Amino acid sequence: MKLFQTYRVLAFIVGVLLAFCSFVALPLRYLPTQGSNLQQLGETLSLLWIAHGWVFMAYVVVTFLLSRKLRWSIVFTLLNLAAGLIPLLIFWMEHQVNLKVRAEHPELVTPSAV
């Protein structure tokens, strides 16, 4: 199903952007001496937070639609949405979703005849 694939791609992008912003851009922006080249780089890289925010918006919509389609519980849905804001959590959540979909909706993951 398209929605599930879209969810996986978006989860990956959000996860990578969030991890990069929190573990590279953020320390670079605040730890080195104010005005040094390294700190400037952190300042520039911090613009990726905007990208994270906008991809996250798409992620929220797609995840919500998927959760309605697959009848996830409210808690599981909210956990998935929040995972886009907590560094690294989204990779584990995406794995959980993958397992869940395979268990409950195997027809979604069996590759269609190509």
Added chain:
Amino acid sequence: MSSKLAPRYWGAHLLALVLVAAAVALGLWQYGAWQAHRDAQAADLTSAEPLPLDRVLGPDDPFPGDRVGQPVTVSGTWVPDGTVYVSGRERDGVEGYWVVTPLAVGGPDAPALPVVRGWVAHPDDAPAPPTGTTALRAWLQPPEGTGQADDDPSDDVLPQLRIADIIQHVDQDLYGAYGVAEEPERGLDAASLEQLPDVGALTSIRNLLYAIEWWFFGAFAVFIWWRWVTETPEKEREEDSGDVPVG
């Protein structure tokens, strides 16, 4: 739908209300920051009536955001040893320097306001910094702070007019602002606010992008709340038990 008005659901309604209010407020805050940026760039106070410096800001005050370019009158004692040259100032197509000397407002050891005395093509061309007391009119500016690095902190040339850099060159406190003298000193060309380097457009558009994001999440919270309110009870029961068997 009336069942959703039962007291046990009030918490959920309240949560939705809080989330939406928070998203709207955060969006307005970011939008305000974006507007303030634009207003500060657009407002032109440079031809306003000059005010005494102490009416606009004190030595320890943060820069008042609506006073960019305000003409002020200031009198005090020059601190010639604190003279620095700020690079990257273009005048009639020529890259040059601002000549900046702090002016101690009041006694010689009082907090000082860095004053742009004029423009030179090269620091070697600048006349010797003035000494003694003076009274002058200047346009007030917030300190620059794009974070550009000073390649060589040991000389008197700075890439931007930053208080944290100038304070290394003087013994007293500095105001959180600087002035651009309306009349250049003899031997110097006039400095003007047009010689300020361009501010990156991204810094302020970022606030607008964040504002849109926050409002989007607010609208999304409303959407989820509406879906939840209008859901039929049967469907809800189904969903509540939806993922129990999996564990």
